[in-house]
Amino acid sequence: MADVDPQNLGERAERMLLALGAISAEPRRLNRQFLTPEHRRAADLVGTWMKAAGLDVSEDALGTVRGHWASAGLMAGRNTGKRLLIGSHIDTVIDAGLYDGNLGVVAGILAAEHFAKAGRRLPFALDVLAFGDEEGVRFPATLNSSRAVAGVFRPAALELKDANGVTLREAVTRFGKDPADIAGAAFSPEEVAGYIELHIEQGPVLENRNQPLGVVTAIAGQSYLSVELMGEAGHAGTVPMMMRRDALAGAAEIILQAELMARDTSGAVVATVGVVTISAPATNVIAGHVVLIVDIRSGSDPARLDFVERLKLEIRSVADRRHLGLQVTQTRNVATTPCDAAIQDGIAAAIRATGSEPLRLASGAGHDGTAMAQLGPIGMMFVRCRGGVSHNPAEYASPADMGLAVAALIRFIEGFKA
Ligand code: GLV
């Protein structure tokens, strides 16, 4: 790896992340959602970088930017006809950090550039992918971009609406694309040798263990329960406490119950309520109608499914006790995605080659790899982030760690057997 300079790669990664981080819907915080003008600008910047890196650039109907480095010529007899896909996402949560997703895209470009700039063809092609819909902030669904690339996009998703009533179909059209072309975004499983994603850990394990890089063993499965509580709106000053049917008080009890139950699993399951929607909220009105979403995750599918069933019973009992109408809908049920054993070993060897010890750990966060696993074997490399903080503007990974990560990614590509 004599021709790889991790310090320089880390500094370049940081500069690119700062440039991407300036592209936001808001002046004072990072907010870049799927198929928005900000997504357009970020995709354009990524495309410019890919071109400068020597890659062939294209974009699919959901705005995923692709940078292609062709494999060794057929005549050379080394071409496997396969591709190694390297990706992550450029959409963000609201008030996001600079690194989540964006680092993986930047790292993919820098790694591919290493080969392209040297004119170094590999026995397989490289495709760097910048997805735009990992966070699921705009529409009530996630991973539509990677699902399209994996050939498992659900056309029914086109009817999903954002908070302004704009459907995904309309958003695609406004982005200048044709929804009819989404099917054309798919790679075929026969041509894909694997998918690798580099991502900040978004948790504290690597930092606690003093290691810059880790190998992901699996991406946790997820369930979402959408809980609708129907009480009775009323006057906050006149309705006696014992006569209320307060949907928000019921929601509060359910939120605490979910937290308590998750704590009782000793780390096997995590449960979060990050969205509570009160219909017609006002300080002087007893909430008559509330919808909350419980996000439940675990590396163990049986533990997650058992938790969902037990939580549903608790929710029912809170609603009954409070005389609230109840509708519970499971809006997501995604199994745990294992990372491929050979890719894990390849990542571990690459990390060792950069001089650090590869720690194996599971990902509690969701990633595009979950969709890409429908296409072929996947793997992920984690990069230490300060305090384990993510989905927060304080998110930080050092240039030194990012440089090592890109160097390890280059090493992984060199050792990859398609
Ligand atoms: C995405 O960041 C998720 O894990 O929900």
Ligand code: MN
């Ligand atoms: Mn991410």
Ligand code: MN
């Ligand atoms: Mn995220």
